[in-house]
Amino acid sequence: MRSRSGTRPTEDSRGLHVQPVTRSDLQPPEPRASHCNGDSVGAEEEEEEEEERRYQLYPGHIPTSPLQKALLAAGSAVMALCDPYRHDMVAVLGETTGCLALPNLRDKMKHHPEGHRILQERPRIRLSTLDMARLRGLPDGSLGREYVRFLENNKVSPDTRMPPKFVDDEELAYVIQRYREVHDLMHTLLGMPTNMLGEVVVKWFEAIQTGLPMCVLGAAFGPVRLSARKLQVLATELVPWAIRSGRNASCILNVYYEQRWEQPVESLREEIGIFPPPAIRV
């Protein structure tokens, strides 16, 4: 099987097999003169391939019909609930249900100077673009230092975010990608770890901020796996704070984080409008 130049199957740290492969890679060579249903199918297939290449708006894009999207949304929602380790299902749910929220977010970005710049320059947050050593060297309390601390304490990496597959607009695909990559920064700004409780709190905040149905569902259903004590803390302190902050804050996608590593976290929080986190151990 010939492989495409520049791409190779990769396995991310969560063990998900991410394989960038196109249809042409998967087609076995046909050495026999194809009597297969006559030549019309051969021509049909080529036409289909052409069409699909035309419809593939960005690398990794899988064009889907409305029916497929609906089935994917339902299936991924169920699977995400049954198996919380299927982060790819959460991602798929976000993509298939975001058709209203994503254009909304994109417009918010367009009408904001910093957001507009982000849309133009399309920065990506990943280990290869971040200078980890420099960020680690920044003073305590700065965004860069705290972000790296968060990554190390929780043993996560920005490179495990799923690339979008089912978003049928190239710019919106970037918007959702940006939202995913900024998620860890949300954790940092909100001071929430990556345990179940912390994730739910961040989801509440994101639900208010983005309006993505996936966040709303995650915020609503995430708590079902929490203990009663945690639920109490969640309901009485954390969620109200998350909602207040979410409402008060400006759009989190309109912040060019990569240009603000030196800025102290507290100052950035104030600027965006996030209230200081409650003094509770999560």
Place this chain on the structure above:
Amino acid sequence: VYQVFESVAKKYDIMNDSMTLGIHRVWKDILMHKMNPSPGTLLLDVAGGTGDIAFRFINYVRSVRERQLQRKLKHHQNLSWQEISESYQEDKFKSLGDSQVVVCDINKEMLKVGKQKAQHLGYSEGLSWVLGNAEELPFDDDKFDVYTIAFGIRNVTRIDLALQEAYRVLKPGGRFLCLEFSHVSNPLLSRLYDLYSFQVIPVLGEVIAGDWKSYQYLVESIRRFPPQEELKAMIEDAGFLKVDYQNLNLGIVAIHSGFKL
């Protein structure tokens, strides 16, 4: 094709059940009944990765063997206890009656899953697992009584070579059996089947196995595969005689059979 099955191996069985709503089990049972193996049969199951056909073969042969033994016992009514217990000793170690199945697959991952299943389900004797390519089998000529390939021939690049190899390794009098997706001629069913295949199956692949592309490939490879009559001709070209096919579910699946005479 190899990479497709590497990622697919672990979720293969779950996906099969979901995609066919469990009907693939019935298809495989029908194949086994058609084969009707007697104890002492040596079966080669090609592209048999996770062992579905092999396990069914063992079950079938075991039950045939049990009935054989029961019949033998009935005939022993007039023997002394001594003679009966002696014949028991003989048959005790032959619960399979010398039947054997060799599972051959080109993919290590599929074989691994198969071996694990065998252990889990308690199959130990009469089974061997061999890594090999259907186009170039690592076996001598005239070795096997039956050759099966269930849902595997579709993935072979040179089907004609696989058929030739099948002919080569079968004993004279041996039988070739192929279970594979085929063509539906009924127009209404065909449209429903296409709708299901193209709309639902890749979604199932994404949701259950996290792999849209492999299952999209699967559906497309089914469409590209030769229809019943054409496959029959190809099997005849390889030298098989008395070649015939049986449609299951109006042609969604077909069993092709041929003999080396």
